[in-house]
Amino acid sequence: MTAELRRLTCIVCPLGCEIRVEISGHRVLRVEGNACPRGLNYATEECTSPKRSLTTLVRVNNGAVPVTSVRTTKPIPKGLLRDVHRIISEVVLEAPVHRGQLVLKDVLGTGADVIVTRSVKRISESLGNLNALS
Amino acid sequence: MREYSSDVVVIGGGPAGLAAASSCLEAGAGRVLLVEKEAELGGILPQCIHTGFGLLELKEDLTGPEFAEVLEERALNLGAQFLMNSYASRLWLDEGGVVVECVSPRGIEVVHGKCLIYAAGCRERIPSEVGIVGDRPSGVFTAGTAQTLMDLYGLLPGERVVVVGSGDVGLIMSRRFAVEGAKVVAVVEMMKHPGGLTRNVVQCLEDYGIPLLLSHTVLEVRGKSRVKSVMVCELDENLTPIGGTEREIECDTVIVATGLLPEVGLLEKAGAEVDRSTGGPVVNEFLETSLRGVFACGNVLVVNDLVDYAVEQGRLCARSAKSLLDGTLQRPEAWRRSAAGEGVRFVVPQLFSGAEDVTFYARVKKPKRNCRLSLREVPMDIKLPIVRPAEMLRISVKRDYLSKVERLTLEVVE
Numbered sequence: 019m020t021a022e023l024r025r026l027t028c029i030v031c032p033l034g035c036e037i038r039v040e041i042s043g044h045r046v047l048r049v050e051g052n053a054c055p056r057g058l059n060y061a062t063e064e065c066t067s068p069k070r071s072l073t074t075l076v077r078v079n080n081g082a083v084p085v086t087s088v089r090t091t092k093p094i095p096k097g098l099l100r101d102v103h104r105i106i107s108e109v110v111l112e113a114p115v116h117r118g119q120l121v122l123k124d125v126l127g128t129g130a131d132v133i134v135t136r137s138v139k140r141i142s143e144s145l146g147n148l149n150a151l152s
Numbered sequence: 153m154r155e156y157s158s159d160v161v162v163i164g165g166g167p168a169g170l171a172a173a174s175s176c177l178e179a180g181a182g183r184v185l186l187v188e189k190e191a192e193l194g195g196i197l198p199q200c201i202h203t204g205f206g207l208l209e210l211k212e213d214l215t216g217p218e219f220a221e222v223l224e225e226r227a228l229n230l231g232a233q234f235l236m237n238s239y240a241s242r243l244w245l246d247e248g249g250v251v252v253e254c255v256s257p258r259g260i261e262v263v264h265g266k267c268l269i270y271a272a273g274c275r276e277r278i279p280s281e282v283g284i285v286g287d288r289p290s291g292v293f294t295a296g297t298a299q300t301l302m303d304l305y306g307l308l309p310g311e312r313v314v315v316v317g318s319g320d321v322g323l324i325m326s327r328r329f330a331v332e333g334a335k336v337v338a339v340v341e342m343m344k345h346p347g348g349l350t351r352n353v354v355q356c357l358e359d360y361g362i363p364l365l366l367s368h369t370v371l372e373v374r375g376k377s378r379v380k381s382v383m384v385c386e387l388d389e390n391l392t393p394i395g396g397t398e399r400e401i402e403c404d405t406v407i408v409a410t411g412l413l414p415e416v417g418l419l420e421k422a423g424a425e426v427d428r429s430t431g432g433p434v435v436n437e438f439l440e441t442s443l444r445g446v447f448a449c450g451n452v453l454v455v456n457d458l459v460d461y462a463v464e465q466g467r468l469c470a471r472s473a474k475s476l477l478d479g480t481l482q483r484p485e486a487w488r489r490s491a492a493g494e495g496v497r498f499v500v501p502q503l504f505s506g507a508e509d510v511t512f513y514a515r516v517k518k519p520k521r522n523c524r525l526s527l528r529e530v531p532m533d534i535k536l537p538i539v540r541p542a543e544m545l546r547i548s549v550k551r552d553y554l555s556k557v558e559r560l561t562l563e564v565v566e
Contacts, residue, residue, distance in 0.1 A: 027354055033538050034350040053537075070355065073201045073215055074331055075306055085306030087201035089215055096359070103331060117221050136198060136217035 021047055026064055030056045037061045069093035073135070074106055076121060081113035081138040088121050090130040098126055106132055113140040153260045156235065158185035160473050161252055161265030163240045163418075166195020167459050168450025169271035170223040171466030172473075176269075177230035181474040184232045185263060187254055189239040193227075194220030195273055195450075196296070197459070199303045202324055208460035219459060235261060243268070243422045249445055267445040267476050269469045270419060270433075274412035274451040279373075282410045284316070286372035291379035295325045295409035308332055310405025314382050315339045316370050319347035320457065320542065322409030327356035329407075336362045337403055340384055342369050342391055345519055349457075349542050370406070371398065379404050414452045419443070429498035430454045436487055436503040437510040438472035439465060444483075447472055454500045454513055457544055461513065482507060488554070493528060493563030495520065497541070506555040514545045514562050528561040530554075539564055 021042045028035040033053060039061050040048040049061045063069070071093045075085040094102060102125050109121055115138045122132040159182025162169045169186060170193065176184045192198060197205070200216030207213055210222065238256035245251075249266040276294040284292075293301075293309055295317075301307045311334050315322045318341035326336045339357060344367045346353050357364055365384065371393065372383040386397040414432040416424075425434040425442040432453045433441040440447050449465035456462050475481040487503035490512060500513045514525075516539045525534040525545060530553040539545065547562075554560065 027350055029351040029354050032350070032540065032543055070359070071203050071213075072331075073203060075201070075303065077306065083304060083306075085304075087215060087217055087303060089201075089203065099331075117218055135201060135215040137221060 024065060026061055028052060028057045028060050030054075030060050039065050041065050068096040070096050070099060072099055072102055072106075074103055076106060076134075077110045078115060078138050079110055079112050080141050081111075081115070082141055083138055086111065086115050086138045087135045088132050089135050090125065090128075090132055092130045094125070094128040094130050098128060102126055102128070102132075113138050153262060154258065155262045155264070156185060157264040158183045158233065159266050159477060160184045160269060160470075161250060161263050161267070162186040162269045162271060163243075163252065164188065164195065164271035164273055164450065164452070165190070165193040165224075165234070166271060166273050166450060166462070167197060167220070167223055168273075168453075168462040168466040168469075169195070169269065170220075170227045171463040172269045172271060172447075172449055172469045173232040173466075174223070174227045174230050175467045175470030176473055177227075177232060179470055179474040181470065181477055182266075185235060185265070186227070186232055187235045187238050187240055187252065187263060189237070191237055193224045193234070193236075199296075199299045200324075201303045202327075205459050208458070209463055216459075223463075235263065240272070240418060243418050243446075245422070245443060245445070267473050268447065269466070269473060270441070270446060270448045270452060271450045271466065271469075272415040272418065272452045274455060275415050276412055277408070277410045279406075279408050282316070282408065284370050284373060284406075284408070286383075287375050289373070289375035289377055289379050291375065291404055292373060292406045292408065295321045295407050298325060298405075298407050299328070302328060302332065308334060309407075310334060310379075310403075312337055312403045313405045313407060314370070314384075314401055314403045315407045315409060317341065317347060317409035317411070318353075318364060318366075319409060319411065320349060320352050321412075322407070323348045323352040323356040325407055325409060326362050327360060330360040330362060334405075336360070338362075338384070338401055339364045340368045340370055341366050342387060343367070347542060349540075369393065373406055374400075379406055382406060412451065412455045414455065416452060419446070419448070419452075422446075427498065427500075427502055429492060430500060432500070434502045435500065437501050437505060437508055438475070438481060439469050439501065440472060440476075440481070445476055454498070454544075456513075457542060461544065461546070464511075488558050488560070490560045490562065493526075493561040495523075495539075495564035496562050499560075499562050504554055504560070506557075507551060508554075509548060509551050510554060511546060511548045512560075512562065514547070516541055516545070516564050520564060523564050523566060526563050526565055527553075528563060529557040529559060536564075 165188035197216035197220035205219040447469040
């Protein structure tokens with residue numbers, strides 16, 4: 019298999035090394051341009067199994083606000099971000115919701131849970147009545 | 153008219169104000185009353201739903217809303233009092249300390265305090281302040297407004313987006329739009345380098361294939377009822393448009409993310425000295441402004457890039473307020489001055505006594521590699537592999553050095 023050359027900017031520290039990685043299939047053949055071993059790890063992981071945390075929103079019924087924010091409890095494979103986002107966007111929670119509340123367990127088998135990051139109170143009864151009148 | 157009194161009054165319930173309130177109560181500085189204009193605490197944190205908050209403070213990588221709730225719970229548990237939905241509209245000093253006049257749905261509220269911690273944060277630069285002209289259709293938002301609509305109310309402000317400004321705010325909002333299904337067609341940056349952290353350029357733009365137009369500006373917004381397009385062009389070294397490079401980019405939304413301005417009006421009207429280079433008040437090492445008993449912290453003091461710094465400044469204000477109330481806050485006959493030298497845009501605090509160790513914050517003008525941060529008047533010289541405007545420098549200087557000089561100049565040299 020022919021080797022492919024990829025260029026990345028390291029994000030481990032503010033130095034921002036321009037790293038060149040030679041890859042064949044999923045194998046990293048050579049890493050150049052990194053100033054330290056952390057750059058080697060970053061480049062290797064970024065080229066073989068890149069991961070990202072996902073933060074987005076879910077709808078909340080009967081809440082003081084109509085949405086709350088959620089996050090994955092750890093980074094998930096970058097290639098799954100779109101699918102995980104779609105699954106999260108189909109969820110509707112019932113207020114009240116609390117910070118840390120579990121939304122999805124082990125989403126798409128990534129080992130990461132999706133949890134609530136912003137508590138939302140249930141809309142008060144009185145306010146509900148006011149809305150009903152108007 | 154309702155009147156309230158407290159030992160310490162805090163204006164602003166964002167991270168700096170909440171940290172200040174908690175630390176005052178922990179230090180036993182008496183009663184604390186916090187005035188907040190919104191119905192919710194946390195300042196800008198609740199709408200910053202991305203991670204990266206609290207790494208230094210809590211050793212955890214939290215999102216903005218989580219970090220805000222942690223700070224809020226701490227202040228509530230310690231017994232802080234809150235005056236919510238109350239907008240501080242005037243402030244003055246009297247023999248008892250400080251008086252703040254506020255407007256709220258309950259009417260006029262007057263708050264008396266022995267001292268004041270001012271943590272009112274920033275406002276955003278608006279399009280006309282950055283020279284964007286043309287039609288005035290709907291679809292032009294500041295980044296903060298778009299963030300409020302999306303992340304607090306769940307509304308997507310547009311589908312084809314041009315972002316003006318590549319600071320961290322612009323980069324993070326670009327990713328938010330991309331994640332929620334909008335197409336970000338360009339991020340336009342005047343300078344020839346991105347304004348934000350490399351991490352954010354990689355993870356917010358490159359991950360989503362969003363083009364970054366460096367040395368470019370938006371000349372004009374076009375559209376009748378809704379934004380139809382923007383005219384962009386290239387800029388030369390002097391940031392002057394280059395003729396013949398104009399082109400039209402179709403979009404329905406323009407997001408202006410061109411920087412923050414400390415909300416300093418109230419302090420200025422009360423007579424506080426303001427530093428042109430930070431946009432915030434001039435303070436000494438106790439973060440006391442030129443008004444006795446009025447302290448400043450968070451983004452109104454200096455636009456911070458880490459929430460941890462805002463919290464740190466809030467804590468320092470609390471210690472200073474406690475000293476003031478105990479009658480031990482130092483006030484030397486003459487303050488010594490810090491100054492921004494070559495390559496440095498500002499230094500905070502601007503004044504120091506020479507009797508204490510001081511943590512200075514500074515920001516460089518341009519990115520630079522393999523340079524030294526040099527303190528001209530004292531034998532301190534720190535080698536830095538890289539400096540960037542996006543990352544504030546934080547440097548502690550011992551009083552042994554500070555006591556020997558009248559002036560301290562920070563510069564970044566080869």
